[in-house]
Amino acid sequence: MKILSAGQIREIDAKTIHYEGISSLELMKHAAGAFYDWFTKKYTDKNDAILILSGVGNNGGDGLMVARLLHKAGYRVQACVVEYSENYTEDCAHNVRRVKAENIPFKRITKEKEIPNFSEYDILIDALFGTGLSREITGIAAEVIKKMNESGKTIVSIDVPGGLFPDKKTTFAVEADETVTFQIPKLALYLPDNYRFVGNVTIVNIGLSEKAIAEASTNRYLIEKKDIRELLKPLSKFAHKGTQGHALIIGGSLGKTGTVCLASKAALKTGCGLVSAYLPKCGTPVIQTHFPEAMAIEDDNSAFITHIDYDISPNAIGIGIGMGKREETQHAFYRFLQKNALPMVIDADGLNILSLHPEWLDLLPPKTILTPHPKELSRLIGEWSDDYEKIEKATAFAQKYRLIVIIKGAYSLIIDSDNLYVNDSGTPALATAGSGDVLTGIIASLLAQGYEPGHAARVGVYLHGLTANLTQQTIHPRSFVASDIIDNIGNAYFTIENGMIKK
Ligand SMILES: NC(=O)C1=CN([C@@H]2O[C@H](COP(=O)(O)OP(=O)(O)OC[C@H]3O[C@@H](n4cnc5c(N)ncnc54)[C@H](O)[C@@H]3O)[C@@H](O)[C@H]2O)[C@@H](O)CC1
Ligand SMILES: Nc1ncnc2c1ncn2[C@@H]1O[C@H](COP(=O)(O)OP(=O)(O)O)[C@@H](O)[C@H]1O
Numbered sequence: 001m002k003i004l005s006a007g008q009i010r011e012i013d014a015k016t017i018h019y020e021g022i023s024s025l026e027l028m029k030h031a032a033g034a035f036y037d038w039f040t041k042k043y044t045d046k047n048d049a050i051l052i053l054s055g056v057g058n059n060g061g062d063g064l065m066v067a068r069l070l071h072k073a074g075y076r077v078q079a080c081v082v083e084y085s086e087n088y089t090e091d092c093a094h095n096v097r098r099v100k101a102e103n104i105p106f107k108r109i110t111k112e113k114e115i116p117n118f119s120e121y122d123i124l125i126d127a128l129f130g131t132g133l134s135r136e137i138t139g140i141a142a143e144v145i146k147k148m149n150e151s152g153k154t155i156v157s158i159d160v161p162g163g164l165f166p167d168k169k170t171t172f173a174v175e176a177d178e179t180v181t182f183q184i185p186k187l188a189l190y191l192p193d194n195y196r197f198v199g200n201v202t203i204v205n206i207g208l209s210e211k212a213i214a215e216a217s218t219n220r221y222l223i224e225k226k227d228i229r230e231l232l233k234p235l236s237k238f239a240h241k242g243t244q245g246h247a248l249i250i251g252g253s254l255g256k257t258g259t260v261c262l263a264s265k266a267a268l269k270t271g272c273g274l275v276s277a278y279l280p281k282c283g284t285p286v287i288q289t290h291f292p293e294a295m296a297i298e299d300d301n302s303a304f305i306t307h308i309d310y311d312i313s314p315n316a317i318g319i320g321i322g323m324g325k326r327e328e329t330q331h332a333f334y335r336f337l338q339k340n341a342l343p344m345v346i347d348a349d350g351l352n353i354l355s356l357h358p359e360w361l362d363l364l365p366p367k368t369i370l371t372p373h374p375k376e377l378s379r380l381i382g383e384w385s386d387d388y389e390k391i392e393k394a395t396a397f398a399q400k401y402r403l404i405v406i407i408k409g410a411y412s413l414i415i416d417s418d419n420l421y422v423n424d425s426g427t428p429a430l431a432t433a434g435s436g437d438v439l440t441g442i443i444a445s446l447l448a449q450g451y452e453p454g455h456a457a458r459v460g461v462y463l464h465g466l467t468a469n470l471t472q473q474t475i476h477p478r479s480f481v482a483s484d485i486i487d488n489i490g491n492a493y494f495t496i497e498n499g500m501i502k503k
């Protein structure tokens with residue numbers, strides 16, 4: 001799904017009105033209706049006292065229309081307009097008149113003492129500003145937002161939290177628990193710096209013109225299940241282990257050989273035909289006891305890797321996990337990079353070693369996949385002042401070395417040449433030891449199966465996250481462990497292929 005800028009969204013709104021031959025008020029009706037449907041499914045108690053805080057633009061118009069729908073359905077609603085400007089849009093002014101005509105409790109707020117006492121309400125709906133925000137918020141709107149954020153009440157934002165800039169850094173905005181956004185994802189909703197403003201994000205369809213959306217050009221996308229379904233390779237009836245690819249996982253050191261077990265098992269469970277693990281001697285009994293399907297290749301050293309030599313012919317490599325950064329291991333890694341031309345995913349200590357020797361980055365085959373979490377990323381590209389700068393620097397880095405960079409997080413970001421993909425599968429259950437090792441194994445497996453690296457990155461990250469969504473009801477997020485990801489890779493494939501189990 002395309003991620004678009006505020007300007008592009010405005011254009012799509014206008015084109016929808018033109019192409020579909022509907023009025024802007026009708027489009028607002030669709031938007032308010034979509035929000036209402038979502039809201040009434042989630043908040044079913046009609047005794048909840050709901051305060052709707054609208055602005056004077058079309059986002060405010062949405063809020064007032066929502067007030068009318070909720071009132072009609074029997075909810076206890078108080079509507080307000082925070083009059084930060086006298087320039088009401090036509091559709092907002094229309095809805096103010098309708099709210100009054102329908103005898104819905106209504107209030108204008110122009111100064112601080114007119115701000116209602118939020119403690120009398122259960123839910124605050126924020127319709128103050130949407131994608132039309134053009135500058136920092138001051139005056140009465142800022143007072144209202146400050147009080148909303150201090151209220152401790154559940155806040156639900158319409159389209160975007162009031163004050164959130166869709167395309168640049170935000171420092172002050174409504175701190176919502178839920179944001180229900182209209183059809184087009186906005187990048188700001190998925191950035192870690194903005195989580196305190198955005199809360200959980202839900203996208204609802206409002207019937208924007210598909211033609212208008214198709215005409216908008218972008219290089220930013222939110223990954224959807226159907227995109228991944230299209231990327232999956234079919235499994236041939238005549239498949240045998242020799243056709244399904246051979247992944248080699250290289251890593252481990254004394255006390256950290258579990259990482260290689262996890263990645264190797266994840267690789268096999270993701271569908272490659274063979275998995276070998278290269279580890280120091282101490283790891284062999286561990287992997288052979290716990291994961292007999294893998295073949296083990298031993299380093300000469302018992303506690304850490306000192307050279308990476310093998311006489312097998314894998315199709316792809318996953319390297320770096322649990323490997324440590326000892327001098328001998330660094331040299332072994334360097335010599336390995338000098339001769340390796342296979343598709344590769346590098347994680348953890350592999351990344352840390354590269355940040356100690358940035359000149360080695362030139363040795364990586366094009367489209368090598370790096371999977372840093374934010375700390376590892378900062379070692380590679382330096383610090384950043386905000387998420388936008390992080391993306392800019394990571395993109396420049398990825399392009400310079402022709403790499404694919406996966407910035408891991410609650411929403412992982414995949415940078416592949418000019419393109420940015422946002423992944424929203426996954427839950428906080430994944431914040432558990434070994435979760436990243438499993439991702440390395442999944443991606444190495446996909447590479448070994450012949451997936452183009454950009455596809456392997458997207459399919460891998462999506463599959464990995466989906467395992468957590470699928471087990472939300474059966475495994476408490478606190479007790480979900482990395483092995484649970486591995487155990488559910490098959491279910492994730494089922495879900496993607498059949499759409500049988502809803503995410
Ligand atoms: N026909 C349409 O264009 C549709 C628009 N929709 C809604 O309309 C929203 C966009 O509406 P608008 O473009 O009217 O703008 P907003 O309602 O987001 O903002 C209101 C107006 O406030 C002014 N403003 C911006 N920043 C300000 C600041 N810091 N202090 C004071 N005033 C400021 C601007 O003139 C802006 O137009 C979307 O987010 C969505 O909720 C939906 O109803 C779908 C249809
Ligand atoms: N809150 C979260 N929501 C969704 N995914 C998450 C969350 N926290 C972590 N993850 C995912 O879990 C994995 C953690 O990887 P990493 O930080 O390398 O962990 P480890 O070093 O323990 O293996 C990443 O793929 C990341 O995207």
Ligand SMILES: [K+]
Nearest residue numbers: 126129160162
């Ligand atoms: K809003």
